Amino acid sequence: MLDLLRYDFFQNALISTLLIGVSCGLVGTYIVAKRMVFISGGITHASFGGLGLSYFLGFSPILGATVFAVLSALGIFFLSDNKKLREDSLIGIFWSAGMAIGILFIYLTPGYAPNLMSYLFGNILTVTREQIVLSAILFVLIIVFFVRFYRPLFYIAFDKEYSRTHNVHVNMIDITITLIIALCIVLCLKLAGIILVISYLTIPQAIAGLFYKNFKQQLIASALISTSGSTIGLFISAFLNIPTGATIVICFLLIFILGWGLKKVAR
Amino acid sequence: MNNSPKPILELKNIDAGYDRQTVLHGVNLAIYDHDFIGIIGPNGGGKTTLLKVILGLLKPFSGEIIYPACRQNLFGYLPQNSRFDQRFPIDVTEVVLSGLMSEKGLYRSYTRSDKQKAWELLEKYGMGAYKKTPIGDLSGGQMQRVFLCRAIISSPRILILDEPTTYVDSNFEKEFYPILEELNKTLSIVMVSHDLGTICSYVKSIACVNRELHYHHSNLITPEQLQSYHCPIELITHGRVPHRVLKDHESSHL
Numbered sequence A: 001m002l003d004l005l006r007y008d009f010f011q012n013a014l015i016s017t018l019l020i021g022v023s024c025g026l027v028g029t030y031i032v033a034k035r036m037v038f039i040s041g042g043i044t045h046a047s048f049g050g051l052g053l054s055y056f057l058g059f060s061p062i063l064g065a066t067v068f069a070v071l072s073a074l075g076i077f078f079l080s081d082n083k084k085l086r087e088d089s090l091i092g093i094f095w096s097a098g099m100a101i102g103i104l105f106i107y108l109t110p111g112y113a114p115n116l117m118s119y120l121f122g123n124i125l126t127v128t129r130e131q132i133v134l135s136a137i138l139f140v141l142i143i144v145f146f147v148r149f150y151r152p153l154f155y156i157a158f159d160k161e162y163s164r165t166h167n168v169h170v171n172m173i174d175i176t177i178t179l180i181i182a183l184c185i186v187l188c189l190k191l192a193g194i195i196l197v198i199s200y201l202t203i204p205q206a207i208a209g210l211f212y213k214n215f216k217q218q219l220i221a222s223a224l225i226s227t228s229g230s231t232i233g234l235f236i237s238a239f240l241n242i243p244t245g246a247t248i249v250i251c252f253l254l255i256f257i258l259g260w261g262l263k264k265v266a267r
Numbered sequence B: 001m002n003n004s005p006k007p008i009l010e011l012k013n014i015d016a017g018y019d020r021q022t023v024l025h026g027v028n029l030a031i032y033d034h035d036f037i038g039i040i041g042p043n044g045g046g047k048t049t050l051l052k053v054i055l056g057l058l059k060p061f062s063g064e065i066i067y068p069a070c071r072q073n074l075f076g077y078l079p080q081n082s083r084f085d086q087r088f089p090i091d092v093t094e095v096v097l098s099g100l101m102s103e104k105g106l107y108r109s110y111t112r113s114d115k116q117k118a119w120e121l122l123e124k125y126g127m128g129a130y131k132k133t134p135i136g137d138l139s140g141g142q143m144q145r146v147f148l149c150r151a152i153i154s155s156p157r158i159l160i161l162d163e164p165t166t167y168v169d170s171n172f173e174k175e176f177y178p179i180l181e182e183l184n185k186t187l188s189i190v191m192v193s194h195d196l197g198t199i200c201s202y203v204k205s206i207a208c209v210n211r212e213l214h215y216h217h218s219n220l221i222t223p224e225q226l227q228s229y230h231c232p233i234e235l236i237t238h239g240r241v242p243h244r245v246l247k248d249h250e251s252s253h254l
């Protein structure tokens, strides 16, 4: 199995799996604590519009996906903040609008787009140098942000109104974490595919939540579970020559069931 | 009133409300050092709205709010009902520490002595056994105590309490008012309460809020005064209360 490590493509896949594993573990903990799972689904699917547009115009798909993800994340954030529109309706709108735009542009683009499939279902083995560099930058950004602004981030997530009475830059923190979520989702597309991204942001956190009720512990545990689960999944999938994204999700599920059973037994 | 000291905070001719529905009309209020203002008024009269305007949570339609130059540790706030997620993974100590946000800003770190202070407060308010408990696992009254600790840990200049005794038991309520009296030596308090008996015996001045605000410079309030304030409040008071009154009247105000 270790022979795999001699191949360039596998090294690249392993590096980006580790980077994305930690990033998704941390960001997902915030998403779950803040009950933003549905929002994240909306952002993920909205980014499909960007992919379609990029194929049509011949741009880098990751660029299009990033633009759509960021715009939809900020759109949901600002439009739902003024309370006139229900947040869940907005998410539904962005979700379906992105998918519709993507489908139409892909239809309009002549020829078959094999690369597109790697974004729908994920294919980490075709990850590029460019994407690894971007994942590394995001990884550093996330670590720095979570360590440096841990308490403001945590307290604002808990009680935004109270934080506003304390003269801290609530919006700055909220917008930054919204952007981080959008970027994290985009970089996770290549690993998990649009269809499975959400599991990377929720299952490791659910496992951590079984054992820890404290945010800081949940962050660390999720990052560890996410990283180890996806690394195991990557090796198994490469060895058996089956789709990586789905294998990783199955690994997460098995760990979840194991953890759940352990907890029941421990009672 | 010309040579009186400068207020900490002043509202001038404020109109405020929601979605163009005006709730408060032409409100003037000044909060001075060592004030203890009791706010009374009917349900839906705009008391919570007034507090939100003071706290800067609700932008008024018109009028002016004059804040002090330094906003650090200006407010401690105990909301009427905190709309937070009961299952958010935060423990009691962290909730109390979040009261230091104004002082810490984005960059300063929380020290061991901050934590010590949070624990002392929790100990003092009978929550010492719950330091590590997730906030959602507490009862309503216990949460109220924790939020009180959060409101005062920073020693704010103005402590704003919105019906602080709604959930707490009579035992704690008895301890609660002397605590406020003690705090009032160093900070100003603005408190909304329906408990008129208590308001009358502890506060230094009363404001009646029913779309408009009527300020009364002492804690003695008579039915006639209430009447002139268009305040449809029934005063039933017990115990050590300056004025024992029992009166009901119509709001003559639109």
Ligand SMILES: Nc1ncnc2c1ncn2[C@@H]1O[C@H](COP(=O)(O)OP(=O)(O)OP(=O)(O)O)[C@@H](O)[C@H]1O
Binding pocket: B018, B019, B023, B041, B042, B043, B044, B045, B046, B047, B048, B049, B050, B080
């Ligand atoms: N978020 C909101 N959106 C729209 N209208 C609101 C909102 N909050 C309050 N109101 C309206 O403003 C008016 C005043 O409400 P407010 O909460 O200030 O009353 P209150 O004096 O605090 O009452 P209570 O004694 O019940 O706490 C009410 O008529 C209410 O319908």
Ligand SMILES: [Mg+2]
Binding pocket: B047, B048, B049, B080, B162
């Ligand atoms: Mg109220």
